[in-house]
Amino acid sequence: MTETKKPLTILLAAPRGFCAGVDRAIQIVERAIERYGRPVYVRHEIVHNRHVVETLEKRGAVFVDELDEVPDGRPVVFSAHGVPKTVPAEAGRRNLSYVDATCPLVSKVHREVERHHAAGRTVVLIGHAGHPEVVGTMGQLPEGAVLLVEDVAQAEALAAPDPDNLAYATQTTLSVDDTMGIVAVLRRRFPSIEGPKLEDICYATTNRQAAVKAIAPRCDAIVVIGAPNSSNSMRLVEVAAGYGCARTRLVQRAADMDWEWLEGVDRLGITAGASAPESLVAELLAACRERYEVTVEEIRTTEETVVFKLPRALVA
Incomplete structure (x- = not known):
């Protein structure tokens, strides 16, 4: 029975x-393999998913942690999370052919923090320490130009060098509710803080x-x-x-x-x-x-x- x-x-x-950014990043690796032949090197996981990474490895992608693992003459793709400015600069110094798969919505945040820095503002970045996207965004500006805030407690304790000359940006993959709470604290403590015209969370x-x-x-x-x-x-x-x-x-x-x-x-x-x-x-x-x-x-x-x-x- x-x-x-x-x-x-x-x-x-x-x-x-x-999402559209992930779809685009994966297509970039696939097209690069078609165009340049195997292997194509990828700095860091193209997106955070083992199944995707293993599928691309079978097609001819080789994932590395840093550019010094990429042999001369082979192309390299930068992941969807974005990279510090030192990475394309190093690729250029070595004459490596590279394709940047940074999500356009992450690139938007990069441009925002550059604009604020150029206007003389200190940037407060809401995000998770050590996440590749945060490392990439902080790496758009000189060291010390970005203050990282991970939660409400850190927002409450933030010591800004010039409290009247601040701007904030956020990692694109945060909790919407948590981020609203952090932004509320920053706006209460620093009423003149500049924010993005459109929300950074994608x-x-x-x-x-x-x-x-x-x-x-x-x-x-x-x-x-x-x-x-x-x-x-x-x-x-x-x-x-x-x-x-x-x-x-x-x-x-x-x-x-x-x-x-x-x-x-x-x-x-x-x-x-x-x-x-x-x-x-x-x-x-x-x-x-x-x-x-x-x-x-x-x-x-x-x-x-x-x-x-x-x-x-x-x-x-």
Whole structure:
């Protein structure tokens, strides 16, 4: 006698998964391999996802930590998170051919901090210390020109050299709610602080967090597909917990699922960080169907139509 599968309703958050910047960065590596042949070197993970990195490695990408690992004469791609100015300068010094896959929304923040610095303002950057995007943004300016603030407590304690001459910018993948709290403190303490004309937190981060907020109160548990070093994925875990679903965890792919953790769960939410491909969502849904009688309901909070052009050097 066949055992009856337990029913499971899956609320699938949308938008989820790849954003335009990640899609563009991956295409850049693929086009570079087609144009220049194997191997093409990539400084740091092109995006924070092991599945993506391993797929590109099979196609001929070689991921390195620094440019000194790139042999003379081979092209190198800079990751979507952006790089300090010293990196393209070093590539130029060595006559390395390079393609910059920095997300255009990260490049926008780079231009903002340069503009503020040129106007004589000290820049306060809201972000996570050591994250590649933060390292890249701080590296657009001379050392000491950017003050990093990670949370409300640091914003309250910030000692600015010229309190009337400040500007702030943010990492693009932060929690929208947390960032609003930090900005509120900065504006209270430094009323003349300049901010971005448009929010620095990218549309994809904002949209994925909004979709998770929509499903969290209706779920017994939520799985976020993403990488532990992916800022936007980790923020989705925090947002889900903060909006009514304390039973939330990050999973890199279906093989990493702890199925006992789902004991007693009738409604499971699933989303994916901006660097996680939709194939990993499909893989998890298939694994759920093997174990449960699954009903899927997609909860879409907005449509995304953003597309970023590829660098001209790879299009001609």
